[in-house]
Amino acid sequence: MNLDHVNGSDKGNVVLFALSTCQWCRKTRALLDELDVAYDFTYVDLTSGEERDEVVKELTKWNPQLSFPTIVINNTKVITGFKEDEIRETFS
Amino acid sequence: MGNFDFYEDFKKDAEKNGYFLNEDIEFVKALLESIKVNIDRYGYANCPCRLASGDKKKDLDMICPCNYRDMDLSDYGACFCALYVSEDVLNGKIKLNSIPDRRMEELAKNKKEVPINSNELGKLKVPIWNCKVCGYLCGKEKPPLKCPICKADSDRFEQIL
Numbered sequence: 725m726n727l728d729h730v731n732g733s734d735k736g737n738v739v740l741f742a743l744s745t746c747q748w749c750r751k752t753r754a755l756l757d758e759l760d761v762a763y764d765f766t767y768v769d770l771t772s773g774e775e776r777d778e779v780v781k782e783l784t785k786w787n788p789q790l791s792f793p794t795i796v797i798n799n800t801k802v803i804t805g806f807k808e809d810e811i812r813e814t815f816s
Numbered sequence: 817m818g819n820f821d822f823y824e825d826f827k828k829d830a831e832k833n834g835y836f837l838n839e840d841i842e843f844v845k846a847l848l849e850s851i852k853v854n855i856d857r858y859g860y861a862n863c864p865c866r867l868a869s870g871d872k873k874k875d876l877d878m879i880c881p882c883n884y885r886d887m888d889l890s891d892y893g894a895c896f897c898a899l900y901v902s903e904d905v906l907n908g909k910i911k912l913n914s915i916p917d918r919r920m921e922e923l924a925k926n927k928k929e930v931p932i933n934s935n936e937l938g939k940l941k942v943p944i945w946n947c948k949v950c951g952y953l954c955g956k957e958k959p960p961l962k963c964p965i966c967k968a969d970s971d972r973f974e975q976i977l
Contacts, residue, residue: 743864743865743866743867744853745850745851745853745854745864745865746850746864746865746897747843747846747847747850747864747865747897747898748865748897748898748914749865750846768867769867769868780867788920789916789917789919789920789921790867790917790920791866791916791917791919792865792866792867804916805914805915805916806914807914808914
């Protein structure tokens with residue numbers, strides 16, 4: 725799975741599954757930037773073939789609804805959707 | 817179907833049909849741009865907030881306006897993208913929040929659905945077609961090319977009886 729890295733403070737292993745066309749995903753990224761969170765992300769709509777299958781399989785494991793955005797923290801906690809309060813609480 | 821090219825036209829169309837757009841104009845404009853990206857990419861207006869397979873037949877249910885818009889407007893006051901919102905959201909009676917995506921659940925439900933045996937309802941002279949976008953029903957050999965109510969294409973119709 726190819727992930728892009730965004731620099732910031734280390735607040736654990738943070739992975740964001742997003743779509744390049746999704747406005748809630750854009751808001752989520754802006755909030756993570758605002759909170760100075762270092763994170764990895766992938767735009768799933770820009771993947772194809774085997775990589776797409778791999779990413780979808782990984783995301784389904786964390787969020788069977790396969791919805792976006794999905795944030796996975798330290799391979800344990802999952803936040804689905806742009807839940808501003810929960811995201812702020814988690815990283816503040 | 818909606819004209820995604822111009823915000824003003826899109827808004828007018830929506831309101832003519834009894835729908836309301838999110839009052840955050842920049843947010844709506846960005847969504848319309850994303851829908852246009854999807855039209856260029858896939859050849860159809862896939863929901864910008866959901867993952868397209870690239871196979872139109874598999875994605876028909878999430879072509880904007882998606883099959884889930886009306887249900888989400890009733891239950892949450894907004895469609896999944898928050899492109900469309902309810903009057904209560906517009907008037908500030910309900911706060912706009914991130915909502916769950918019901919698509920997977922609805923697809924699973926549809927798989928289980930047992931078709932109604934038309935014998936139970938007497939013999940129908942013509943099949944009944946349901947527009948899955950707006951719920952318009954008509955009795956015809958074939959569905960109309962475009963839904964006369966919401967202008968959805970004929971492939972959004974399902975024969976229910």
